[in-house]
Amino acid sequence: MSATGDEGAFRPLVSFVDVSFRFGGRDAPWILRSVDLAIGRGEFFVLIGPSGCGKTTALNLLAGFEHPSAGQVLVDGEPVVEPGVERAVIFQGEDSLYPWLTVEENVTFSLRAAGLSRRERHRRARPFLQMVGLAGHRHKYPSELSGGMKQRVQLVRALVCDSLVLLMDEPFGALDAQTRSVLQDELARIWENNRVTILFITHDIAEAVLLADRVGVMTAGPESIIKQVVPIDLPRPRSRSDPAFGAAYGQLNELLAEESRRALMDGQ
């Protein structure tokens, strides 16, 4: 089964066409090898795989932080050449926030760079801050916020850009289980309302089942590819206690465990 098997059915917003990547020259090992991927407009696509498989590399290519060694990454038919607000990134770590800026100043960074007035920046940020419960904290600095709140700040910073696609790199990976689950539900709710296209990276299978329209399972590196794309046809809002949830979890777990075992064997 190929990731591009349903290519004719819809015109993808994001596509990886035969993308390979390695750091450095000829002798360097391939991180990604001939990756094909198509993400539809308004789709919530989750990329999952064993650690070190190049999930983040794939996201960095789409973000424009790295460039493919071969192949093309396209957004709306145009090749990605550099980072830009139409592909807003929510980073794994909170170190991407600016500690000298308040919550509101952080989330409106892109609007300021675009030259919008203070009033306009405030006007645009307000509904998003309210949506994630940060309105009362907008004058605080990141150091005064919990980990969950900092990731909400990152989410709002991306949402205010009105991007074509959001790139989320294990955004809840560093949070405690309780906070993670709250934020997952919050993201699901927000996405059901705005249906923005999302590429979401995680190694948490339950997270993938809870959020994804489709899940791409990557092979263990090096020379990773997307070995299978699994559609998650569960009604939303989804419940972790739904038996169908368990079934989807089991299927992904099987696929992933195979790769993790392979990665371990190769490592020996």
Add this chain to the structure above:
Amino acid sequence: MSDSSALRLGRPAAIGLISIVGGLVLWQAAAAAFDNVLFPSATDTLQIFFAQALSGELWIHIGASLARVFAGWAAGGLLGVVLGLLIASFRPVRDFFEPTIQFLRFVPAIAWITPFTIWAGVGEVSKVMLITYGVTFMVMLNTMTGVFAIAPNKLRAARCFGAGHAHIFLYVTLPATVPFIVTGLRIGLGNGFMMLIAAEMLASDEGLGFLIFTSRLYMATDLIFLGILALGTVGLICDYGIQAVFKRGFGRYLRA
């Protein structure tokens, strides 16, 4: 609330005070074991302090030294920040200056006393130049360290969210580096005092370095001790001053 914050402030201050008082007591006790001419006691030094303070002599020396140090520190600080930011931020500038910096790291500022004096005379200019040199280097190195320490995600986020080179430099690189700049300025001030004393000992008519160095000719050890004490006190007050000014003016940039 005010009680607990007073306590928070009060405790370290009290401990600090104990160290000062303890030091004075130790000094007094140690001095009792020696000839007062070789090792004046705390009370001897206090006596000469009052005499010098009342005659105005002490303030002339302090004033002269402070003026030199401040001029050199301000010039060196500004130069160090600008050079540090440029060298660390732009690869070609860095490649150009790197060998020079590594070379100059091993030439202590004191080594420049003679050429500076030959070029600029024994007046104020050569002294301020020397202090400027010592400060510039320290501030520059710390500023560079600050630029290198910026989390890559901060720069990536800036590019992702539409900031161009100038915007990143002004609104990410510069603010992110402020804590390192403050550290550089504080260490730089220490270097400045070192250069100051070296320069004043060599050639000057006033200043704390002059006071300490000339007093040896008359075996006026109490004056020497007064000079040393004044030096430390003035430096300490300046350091607290720098910290207070930055905390007030740039507090948001000092957050973690």
